[in-house]
Amino acid sequence: xxxxxxxxxxxxxxxxxxxxxxxxxxxxxxxxxxxxxxxxxxxxxxxxxxxxxxxxxxxxxxxxxxxxxxxxxxxxxxxxxxxxxxxxxxxxxxxxxxxxxxxxxxxxxxxxxxxxxxxxxxxxxxxxxxxxxxxxxxxxxxxxxxxxxxxxxxxxxxxxxxxxxxxxxxxxxxxxxxxxxxxxxxxxxxxxxxxxxxxxxxxxxxxxxxxxxxxxxxxxxxxxxxxxxxxxxxxxxxxxxxxxxxxxxxxxxxxxxxxxxxxxxxxxxxxxxxxxxxxxxxxxxxxxxxxxxxxxxxxxxxxxxxxxxxxxxxxxxxxxxxxxxxxxxxxxxxxxxxxxxxxxxxxxxxxxxxxxxxxxxxxxxxxxxxxxxxxxxxxxxxxxxxxxxxxxxxxxxxxxxxxxxxxxxxxxxxxxxxxxxxxxxxxxxxxxxxxxxxxxxxxxxxxxxxxxxxxxxxxxxxxxxxxxxxxxxxxxxxxxxxxxxxxxxxxxxxxxxxxxxxxxxxxxxxxxxxxxxxxxxxxxxxxxxxxxxxxxxxxx
Numbered sequence: 001x002x003x004x005x006x007x008x009x010x011x012x013x014x015x016x017x018x019x020x021x022x023x024x025x026x027x028x029x030x031x032x033x034x035x036x037x038x039x040x041x042x043x044x045x046x047x048x049x050x051x052x053x054x055x056x057x058x059x060x061x062x063x064x065x066x067x068x069x070x071x072x073x074x075x076x077x078x079x080x081x082x083x084x085x086x087x088x089x090x091x092x093x094x095x096x097x098x099x100x101x102x103x104x105x106x107x108x109x110x111x112x113x114x115x116x117x118x119x120x121x122x123x124x125x126x127x128x129x130x131x132x133x134x135x136x137x138x139x140x141x142x143x144x145x146x147x148x149x150x151x152x153x154x155x156x157x158x159x160x161x162x163x164x165x166x167x168x169x170x171x172x173x174x175x176x177x178x179x180x181x182x183x184x185x186x187x188x189x190x191x192x193x194x195x196x197x198x199x200x201x202x203x204x205x206x207x208x209x210x211x212x213x214x215x216x217x218x219x220x221x222x223x224x225x226x227x228x229x230x231x232x233x234x235x236x237x238x239x240x241x242x243x244x245x246x247x248x249x250x251x252x253x254x255x256x257x258x259x260x261x262x263x264x265x266x267x268x269x270x271x272x273x274x275x276x277x278x279x280x281x282x283x284x285x286x287x288x289x290x291x292x293x294x295x296x297x298x299x300x301x302x303x304x305x306x307x308x309x310x311x312x313x314x315x316x317x318x319x320x321x322x323x324x325x326x327x328x329x330x331x332x333x334x335x336x337x338x339x340x341x342x343x344x345x346x347x348x349x350x351x352x353x354x355x356x357x358x359x360x361x362x363x364x365x366x367x368x369x370x371x372x373x374x375x376x377x378x379x380x381x382x383x384x385x386x387x388x389x390x391x392x393x394x395x396x397x398x399x400x401x402x403x404x405x406x407x408x409x410x411x412x413x414x415x416x417x418x419x420x421x422x423x424x425x426x427x428x429x430x431x432x433x434x435x436x437x438x439x440x441x442x443x444x445x446x447x448x449x450x451x452x453x454x455x456x457x458x459x460x461x462x463x464x465x466x467x468x469x470x471x472x473x474x475x476x477x478x479x480x481x482x483x484x485x486x487x488x489x490x491x492x493x494x495x496x497x498x499x500x501x502x503x504x505x506x507x508x509x510x511x512x513x514x515x516x517x518x519x520x521x522x523x524x525x526x527x528x529x530x531x532x533x534x535x536x537x538x539x540x
Contacts, residue, residue, distance in 0.1 A: 095216065
């Protein structure tokens with residue numbers, strides 16, 4: 001396995017300015033991203049945490065997922081008053097979801113190990129599973145390929161999509177059938193049988209999709225001491241009851257500051273993936289059916305976005321005190337509650353997360369916190385041995401493919417397979433048509449304005465027929481060179497699927513099936529990796 005840092009042109013202006021520590025962007029954060037850990041550590045020493053209660057809750061939670069000894073040892077270290085955490089998270093995608101979840105986890109563990117060595121104190125890697133989220137459609141699938149076409153392999157389930165994922169019972173029969181089909185798309189290797197048995201065992205032991213996700217993470221990374229936390233767990237929610245009260249009492253200040261900051265960022269030309277209104281409560285209410293209802297605030301009333309419920313501030317505070325499991329956080333308040341629960345040395349996030357965190361500095365201040373250092377996660381593209389061979393065959397550079405895709409290169413290659421090239425012939429034909437038809441239009445114009453319009457339609461008709469001939473010739477060329485074009489498609493699907501980064505589409509499943517889990521563990525312990533690097537090409 002080889003890892004090589006590569007530079008990708010980041011079209012997101014905000015992330016580019018953040019990574020470069022531009023002064024105008026640093027004003028939206030309390031710390032610079034890469035070199036303020038000692039300052040952050042000193043700031044954390046001014047605060048206290050409910051460490052014992054949190055450690056006990058995490059121990060029970062992780063033990064229920066058959067956590068390895070390395071994880072339970074890390075949890076015990078959290079009781080140490082000097083310990084801190086590096087935290088980040090993602091939704092509980094099937095088979096861990098797209099590769100970015102694993103990439104983020106690797107980033108968290110790498111940064112925690114690096115800072116523990118530098119700061120000489122326990123630094124614990126924590127992965128926050130967003131079990132509070134209720135959008136099942138975002139996690140209920142993986143992508144597969146059939147005949148070089150990308151398909152979404154979805155686990156269909158008759159469920160209430162307003163329930164948090166943590167509270168969705170897994171349909172075991174459907175899930176096993178889905179898993180069998182997912183494996184049927186794979187080429188059988190020396191790893192396939194044991195991999196399937198391990199994944200199925202995790203599935204059979206799971207009652208929810210969060211359970212399945214957590215057990216798989218521990219199966220993939222048994223030695224790294226990763227601590228998992230389900231944000232939708234009732235025991236975690238009980239630890240948040242005092243903070244829920246603070247969020248309720250500070251709702252107006254939080255909502256106003258986030259709204260105004262988003263407006264300011266947009267006026268400065270930044271794109272923020274966060275839609276907010278002044279009356280957003282940034283909290284969810286769970287009704288008697290455990291359906292999750294997003295709230296807005298109108299004076300003393302907390303009202304469902306679609307008028308499903310109407311609560312007073314007194315009632316909200318009562319829920320916070322006595323039934324905190326009836327409340328949950330949204331994308332704005334989740335970072336605040338993470339900061340309340342954990343002594344956070346650093347938060348590791350993707351580009352989208354960092355973009356909306358730029359709007360949260362004042363929200364942190366309103367609840368008495370400083371925003372932790374926010375670090376971009378490492379991004380990886382994994383290149384199999386077959387793709388390496390195809391790149392050599394087609395004389396292509398992986399960096400160019402990852403950056404730009406192959407659509408234009410593929411078409412240019414096809415049109416240049418005949419001599420002279422199809423593209424050149426038709427380009428010359430259009431020039432000649434213009435030369436021949438131009439004088440005819442001029443004469444028609446002199447004869448009658450109506451005839452000029454008729455001449456123009458005649459020219460368009462001729463060009464239309466030439467276009468048709470070009471399409472037919474390209475179609476026949478594509479049939480003639482189908483094998484070579486499929487190689488271009490295979491490279492594209494591997495490195496730039498659906499015109500995006502590989503990590504946003506592909507699950508780790510086919511890679512682990514081909515190479516075993518060893519390559520992930522090797523990558524986790526690769527001392528050449530740096531959190532400051534934007535992207536790595538990993539050649540397997």
